[in-house]
Each structure stands twice: as structure tokens, then as C-alpha cells.
Amino acid sequence: MLRALTASARLPCTCQGSYSSPRVAHTRPASSRPAPPPPPPSFRLPTIFAPATGKGKSAISILRISGPDALDVWRKMTRPPRGRTHTNRTRSEPPERKAILRRIVAPDGEVLDEGVVLYFPSHSALTAQPTLELHLHGSPALMQLLLRLLPSLGNTFRIAEPGEFTRLAFEAGKMDLTEVEGIRDLVEADTEAQRKLAARQASGQMRVAYDSMRSEAIEAMALIEALIDFGEDEGISEGVYEQARQKVNTLSSRIRKYLDDGRRGEILRQGIHLAIIGPPNAGKSSLLNWLAQREAAIVTAVPGTTRDVVELALDFHGFPVHVADTAGLRSTGDEVEAIGIERAVAKAETADIKLCVLPLDEIFPSSSPSSSSTPAARAPAPVIDPLTLSLIDHHTLIVLNKLDAHVEPPTAAQLGALEAYLRQEGKSWAVAGAREREGAFALVSARDGRGLAQLAERLKGEVKRRFDLSDALEETPIVTQERHHLPSDEIVSAGEELRYAVRSLGQITGMVDTEEVLGEIFRGFCIGK
Numbered sequence: 156m157l158r159a160l161t162a163s164a165r166l167p168c169t170c171q172g173s174y175s176s177p178r179v180a181h182t183r184p185a186s187s188r189p190a191p192p193p194p195p196p197s198f199r200l201p202t203i204f205a206p207a208t209g210k211g212k213s214a215i216s217i218l219r220i221s222g223p224d225a226l227d228v229w230r231k232m233t234r235p236p237r238g239r240t241h242t243n244r245t246r247s248e249p250p251e252r253k254a255i256l257r258r259i260v261a262p263d264g265e266v267l268d269e270g271v272v273l274y275f276p277s278h279s280a281l282t283a284q285p286t287l288e289l290h291l292h293g294s295p296a297l298m299q300l301l302l303r304l305l306p307s308l309g310n311t312f313r314i315a316e317p318g319e320f321t322r323l324a325f326e327a328g329k330m331d332l333t334e335v336e337g338i339r340d341l342v343e344a345d346t347e348a349q350r351k352l353a354a355r356q357a358s359g360q361m362r363v364a365y366d367s368m369r370s371e372a373i374e375a376m377a378l379i380e381a382l383i384d385f386g387e388d389e390g391i392s393e394g395v396y397e398q399a400r401q402k403v404n405t406l407s408s409r410i411r412k413y414l415d416d417g418r419r420g421e422i423l424r425q426g427i428h429l430a431i432i433g434p435p436n437a438g439k440s441s442l443l444n445w446l447a448q449r450e451a452a453i454v455t456a457v458p459g460t461t462r463d464v465v466e467l468a469l470d471f472h473g474f475p476v477h478v479a480d481t482a483g484l485r486s487t488g489d490e491v492e493a494i495g496i497e498r499a500v501a502k503a504e505t506a507d508i509k510l511c512v513l514p515l516d517e518i519f520p521s522s523s524p525s526s527s528s529t530p531a532a533r534a535p536a537p538v539i540d541p542l543t544l545s546l547i548d549h550h551t552l553i554v555l556n557k558l559d560a561h562v563e564p565p566t567a568a569q570l571g572a573l574e575a576y577l578r579q580e581g582k583s584w585a586v587a588g589a590r591e592r593e594g595a596f597a598l599v600s601a602r603d604g605r606g607l608a609q610l611a612e613r614l615k616g617e618v619k620r621r622f623d624l625s626d627a628l629e630e631t632p633i634v635t636q637e638r639h640h641l642p643s644d645e646i647v648s649a650g651e652e653l654r655y656a657v658r659s660l661g662q663i664t665g666m667v668d669t670e671e672v673l674g675e676i677f678r679g680f681c682i683g684k
């Protein structure tokens with residue numbers, strides 16, 4: 156059910172920062188920018204190379220080479236397999252897009268391996284440059300040797316920068332920025348929900364949506380510009396302004412609708428933050444350990460055991476969840492504990508979901524299980540410390556723990572009293588909201604496991620209700636990055652703002668770029684991508 160997201164579960168990423176090389180200017184997509192001036196005669200584009208597979212031993216590893224001189228690798232570092240000879244055709248150029256078995260040799264003729272070579276000429280390569288892929292035996296030593304040997308083929312050969320292959324594809328107009336981000340997120344996805352979200356973005360679905368919004372803005376802008384330029388002279392103002400206004404209003408409500416998504420896409424991409432809060436000794440760390448299915452946090456009977464935030468990442472039913480166990484909330488004279496409590500409060504304030512753990516034996520101090528028939532009005536008043544109380548909000552699930560320590564479960568009267576107390580403290584929505592779904596409180600024992608399965612179900616329901624995007628309308632773009640937000644308030648019916656809107660929409664897909672945005676996006680890639 157739960158799977159810890161460990162570093163080892165990720166795709167090994169080759170971007171260790173050890174391969175660096177000077178930046179090279181690239182051409183821009185022809186569709187959106189004026190053609191760049193031709194390079195000086197002596198300038199030759201680089202031929203870049205990098206492993207396309209992760210580090211470490213494996214059955215196969217792939218070395219990708221792309222650039223004008225890529226075929227030099229075919230000519231100088233490959234030979235027909237044992238017992239075969241070159242045909243005239245394969246002597247200087249490999250067949251296009253066909254797997255072909257070759258011996259891989261060093262420039263001095265030493266045979267290094269036998270593997271499959273794939274060749275994509277520029278018209279069919281994503282980078283729009285001749286591209287070779289060497290599918291080798293997955294030996295790290297062999298890969299390292301080839302990375303050392305390739306530059307000896309000529310001074311245009313160099314190791315690729317992180318994301319450079321993808322950047323070439325973007326610059327060749329084969330992908331837009333949202334697709335680029337989708338691919339990066341797909342590689343980084345740790346859970347099923349993240350994978351689905353990234354795959355959707357990588358498929359170009361968002362590009363279509365943003366492009367259509369941009370076209371609508373351009374149409375409205377054209378009407379406004381016509382009005383500004385010719386309106387009075389040509390007498391075309393009749394109805395045109397109204398038409399432009401309607402277009403803008405429709406577009407504006409479309410944009411507002413998709414921005415008003417509670418940052419679901421962004422949260423899902425980065426992980427849902429769940430904070431476990433409550434007074435000391437309530438069983439918060441015990442609950443974290445149960446969620447993690449291991450002894451992640453120290454549990455003792457000493458109140459104030461957890462001092463700092465203990466955080467771990469879980470795959471919770473396909474959703475990426477960062478769970479934070481926090482210090483018990485109380486007023487204290489201990490300096491170290493006070494810092495821990497400050498951190499706990501900060502975690503709680505930024506969490507997407509909170510589990511507020513309250514120990515039954517302390518919440519109902521003078522409770523007597525035999526008073527099960529006592530009316531709510533006569534049940535003893537529950538006690539929640541003011542700091543804990545202040546952090547309970549409508550995204551908080553109240554967990555009453557230590558159910559086993561009670562001879563009997565808390566009575567309906569006691570629970571009623573707790574509800575009344577929360578309402579009186581202005582937390583009525585916490586109770587009402589939770590009740591609508593499955594009763595106001597989750598009753599559990601972190602010690603003997605009672606109620607924990609139901610708590611997990613409830614948590615799953617909450618996560619799905621708020622963050623499951625799988626049934627989101629196909630055509631609705633999902634905002635997965637902060638940069639996808641538009642200053643929508645400024646999209647009003649005037650030419651200047653429309654030009655701004657068109658530009659902003661173009662920046663999302665990369666039709667209009669800024670070097671800063673591009674740099675930021677491609678820096679997030681592995682070398683070889």
C-alpha cells in the first residue's frame with residue numbers, strides 16, 4: 156500500500172556536474188523567430204555526446220552522439236561484426252533508422268565491444284542534427300573509455316550539457332516548452348499520479364490548449380488594433396468593440412477557470428505535504444512509523460521526544476506525499492524544544508493536509524468509560540492546548556489516538572462534547588466538513604493498529620478528492636509549474652494588455668522566449684537528455 160520513495164528507486168541520473176563545457180549558441184525555431192545571421196565560415200556546430208542511460212552496470216547502455224560530425228564515429232570507431240565485411244553502402248554511412256550490428260573500436264583499432272548502432276539523419280532526428288546511438292554492453296568502464304575517446308575525433312566533439320539534446324529539439328521547433336517540462340517531469344516522476352500528469356504534458360496536450368488561447372487573444376487584439384488605427388476614419392467601430400470585448404471575456408473566464416484549481420497540478424508535481432501535529436506524547440511519531448512501515452522516528456514515553464521535524468517521502472496509493480512528524484506543541488522554557496516547536500508550527504502552516512493527533516486519555520481528562528449514557532451537556536469538557544487548536548483548519552483531520560488505553564472507546568457524549576468544544580472555538584467547519592465525509596474524528600490506536608486501516612482510507616479519500624487529476628477535462632491545461640500562471644487580472648479589453656497576454660501565453664509554450672526561462676528549464680535535465 157505504501158512505498159517509501161528512496162533515492163535508489165529513482166532512475167539513476169547522470170547529471171553529477173562533472174561533465175561541463177562552454178555554452179554554444181543555437182539556432183531558434185524557425186516558426187517564431189527571424190532567421191539568425193549565418194555563422195562565420197570558420198564556425199562549426201559542435202557534435203555533442205552523452206550516455207542516454209543511467210550510471211552503473213546494466214545489460215545495455217546507450218551512448219548518443221548528435222551533430223554535424225556524428226558520422227565520423229561510424230567511420231572511425233565502428234567496423235562490421237566478426238566475419239563480415241563492409242558493403243559499399245555501409246562503408247561511409249549506416250542505413251537510416253535501422254538497427255545494425257557493429258564492432259565498436261578505438262581510433263587505434265582496438266576492439267572495445269560489439270553492439271547495435273542506430274542512425275538518424277538530421278531530418279528524422281529530434282535534434283535536427285545527424286544522430287548516432289551506440290547500444291553497448293552496460294559496462295561503466297567501457298562508457299567512461301568512450302567518453303574519453305570521442306573528443307580525439309576532432310575539436311568539435313564535446314560532452315553534452317544537461318538537457319542539451321532536448322534543447323536542440325526545442326530549438327528545432329520539434330517540441331514546445333510545456334512538452335519539454337513534461338518529459339523532464341516524466342523522468343523525475345516517482346509515483347503513478349506524477350507519471351500520468353507528466354505524460355499528459357509531454358504529449359503536447361497543453362501546447363494545444365495554450366496555443367488556442369493565444370490565437371483567441373490575437374484575434375481580439377487584431378480587432379482592437381483595427382479600432383485604434385481605423386475606427387473613426389473608416390467607420391468600422393460598429394459592433395467591433397463589442398465583438399472584441401466578448402472574445403476577451405470568454406478568454407478571460409477560460410483562463411481564470413483553469414487558474415482556480417487550488418494549485419493541484421503544482422502540488423502533485425512537487426509532492427503533497429502532510430504534517431502530523433499535536434501535543435507531546437500523543438502518538439505522532441508512532442503514526443509516522445506506521446505510515447512509513449519502519450522505525451523512522453524515535454518513540455518513547457517521554458513527552459517532548461521529537462525535537463526537530465522528521466520528514467520522509469512516501470508513495471501513497473500512487474500519490475507523492477511528504478510526511479512530516481513534528482515536535483509536540485506546548486509552551487516550554489527549553490530553548491531547543493522551543494525551536495523545534497517553531498519549526499512544527501511552520502510545517503503545519505505550509506502543509507496541504509494535517510493530521511492533528513490528540514491522545515484520548517488527555518483530551519478527556521476525567522472521563523469515565525462507564526458514563527456512556529451521559530448526555531453531551533454533562534460530559535467533561537475536553538482540553539486542547541491553544542497552540543494546537545490554532546493550527547486546526549479545514550484541511551485538518553483530527554485523529555484521536557490511544558484507543559486501546561481506554562477500557563471502552565470514548566462515549567458518544569464525549570465525542571459530542573469535543574465537537575461542541577471545537578464549534579465553540581470557531582472550528583465548526585473542521586467538524587462539519589469531516590462529518591460530511593466519515594464522521595468528525597478518526598479513532599485509532601497506533602499501538603495495536605485499531606482504526607489505522609480506516610484512517611488510511613480516509614486519508615486516501617482526502618488526497619484523491621483534492622489532488623486526483625486523472626478525470627480532469629482532457630482539454631483543460633493543468634498548471635504544473637508556477638511559471639504557467641498568467642497575470643490574468645490584467646487581461647482586460649485593451650490593446651496593450653492583449654499584447655501582453657499574447658506574449659505571456661507565448662512564453663508558456665516557448666513561442667516567445669526569454670533566455671532566463673529557457674536556462675531554468677533545461678538546467679533541470681540530466682546530461683544525455
Ligand SMILES: Nc1nc2c(ncn2[C@@H]2O[C@H](COP(=O)(O)OP(=O)(O)OP(=O)(O)O)[C@@H](O)[C@H]2O)c(=O)[nH]1
Binds near residue numbers: 441456460559
Ligand atoms: N497505549 C498506547 N500508547 C501509545 C499509542 N501510540 C503511542 N503510544 C505511546 O505513547 C508514547 C508517545 O508516543 P510517540 O509516538 O513518541 O508520541 P509523540 O506524539 O511523537 O510524542 P512527542 O515526540 O513527545 O511529541 C510512547 O510510549 C508510545 O508507545 C497508542 O495508540 N496506545
Ligand SMILES: [Mg+2]
Binds near residue numbers: 440453454481
Ligand atoms: Mg514524536
